[in-house]
Amino acid sequence: MSYGQLFNGFFRAGILGYGGGPSMLPLIHAEAVKKYRWIDDEEFSDIVALANALPGPIATKMAAYIGYKQKGFLGAFVTIFAVSIPVLVLMIGLLGFLFQFRHSPIVKGMVAGIQPVIGVMMAVLAYEFFSKAWKQVEKRGKTFVILLTVASSILLTVLSVSPAILIAVVLAGAFLFSTRKQRAERKVRSEASYETDQTSTERSG
Amino acid sequence: MVLWHLFWAFCVANILGYGGGPPSIPLIQNEVVNHYGWMTNQEFGEAFAFGNALPSPIATKLGGYIGYQVAGVPGAIAALLGTIAPSAIAMIVLLRFLTLFKTAPQVKAMTQGIRPIVAVLMGLLAYEFFRDAVIGPAGILHTILLAGLSYLFMERIKVHPALVISSSLLYGAVFLS
Numbered sequence: 001m002s003y004g005q006l007f008n009g010f011f012r013a014g015i016l017g018y019g020g021g022p023s024m025l026p027l028i029h030a031e032a033v034k035k036y037r038w039i040d041d042e043e044f045s046d047i048v049a050l051a052n053a054l055p056g057p058i059a060t061k062m063a064a065y066i067g068y069k070q071k072g073f074l075g076a077f078v079t080i081f082a083v084s085i086p087v088l089v090l091m092i093g094l095l096g097f098l099f100q101f102r103h104s105p106i107v108k109g110m111v112a113g114i115q116p117v118i119g120v121m122m123a124v125l126a127y128e129f130f131s132k133a134w135k136q137v138e139k140r141g142k143t144f145v146i147l148l149t150v151a152s153s154i155l156l157t158v159l160s161v162s163p164a165i166l167i168a169v170v171l172a173g174a175f176l177f178s179t180r181k182q183r184a185e186r187k188v189r190s191e192a193s194y195e196t197d198q199t200s201t202e203r204s205g
Numbered sequence: 206m207v208l209w210h211l212f213w214a215f216c217v218a219n220i221l222g223y224g225g226g227p228p229s230i231p232l233i234q235n236e237v238v239n240h241y242g243w244m245t246n247q248e249f250g251e252a253f254a255f256g257n258a259l260p261s262p263i264a265t266k267l268g269g270y271i272g273y274q275v276a277g278v279p280g281a282i283a284a285l286l287g288t289i290a291p292s293a294i295a296m297i298v299l300l301r302f303l304t305l306f307k308t309a310p311q312v313k314a315m316t317q318g319i320r321p322i323v324a325v326l327m328g329l330l331a332y333e334f335f336r337d338a339v340i341g342p343a344g345i346l347h348t349i350l351l352a353g354l355s356y357l358f359m360e361r362i363k364v365h366p367a368l369v370i371s372s373s374l375l376y377g378a379v380f381l382s
Contacts, residue, residue: 056292064293113377126327174318
């Protein structure tokens with residue numbers, strides 16, 4: 001197992017992966033499980049589960065773990081570097097070149113031309129997030145999705161609440177709510193099993 | 206000081222953008238444009254468009270590019286560390302406790318809860334870019350045409366975003382200069 005292979009695997013996944021980290025998972029799987037056999041399928045799905053549970057970009061989390069497992073911290077550095085830096089340098093170069101001519105009318109025209117496309121990209125992402133939220137809940141949850149959407153629209157625009165604070169509150173709320181629900185379900189289950197235990201002892205006695 | 210701010214801004218935006226890179230985009234915009242004023246909304250939009258048109262994770266491209274614009278290579282490193290390091294270290298340290306996370310209902314609840322808000326934030330950003338395009342040099346007709354065509358090609362015909370971005374740059378160079 002060499003640093004070169006770690007670099008190549010994550011470099012390929014990086015330059016072939018479009019649409020952000022989550023869409024790169026199949027590419028990382030192809031390199032890490034199928035091609036180089038750094039890890040097996042079971043371990044791959046385990047680290048995907050953990051990566052999903054933790055905040056932050058997913059591709060670099062996968063790279064960090066796989067690189068660290070192969071070659072320690074230096075391995076993690078190599079994989080993270082390979083997955084993110086080459087394209088970043090390309091982007092800095094491309095935009096830097098373009099904006100050397102920022103004041104030329106042609107570049108001003110280009111900047112004006114790209115603006116509606118940025119709007120479309122943002123709108124598409126907005127729609128995708130909303131439809132994911134909508135499709136993955138049952139009927140009762142849908143009211144909640146609407147409530148959250150309307151409330152956050154008002155808070156963010158009319159009341160100018162900071163998005164970071166709003167999201168932090170919602171994350172904390174979701175965490176506490178699901179923890180309470182989990183506890184309540186456990187309690188119901190343990191009471192049910194206690195009752196069956198009672199009846200079985202009564203019968204036997 | 207600016208390096209610490211870069212680290213902190215990207216650290217916060219990426220940790221709160223629960224569920225991978227894309228949800229952190231509006232949070233990064235808020236830190237970079239509204240909070241620290243490192244860039245105009247237009248400049249941020251350009252970085253987002255190029256980042257979206259190029260491969261590899263979006264969060265690292267935004268962090269590295271914005272950090273570089275603000276404070277050169279050290280800025281890029283600070284912003285990248287804020288983006289990558291906390292979650293990468295957590296990943297390595299926490300794997301032995303995997304069973305705790307694997308089926309945790311909290312993960313699903315948090316991912317679900319944040320989605321409508323990310324959708325609203327993205328929708329507000331989309332509105333701002335359309336508004337700026339309409340009142341800017343593009344004007345309402347070019348904006349409608351460019352938005353309609355780029356939606357058609359990107360989402361319906363599934364042309365590569367890099368091609369759509371380059372075409373719109375070309376369109377702007379020819380018709381809007």
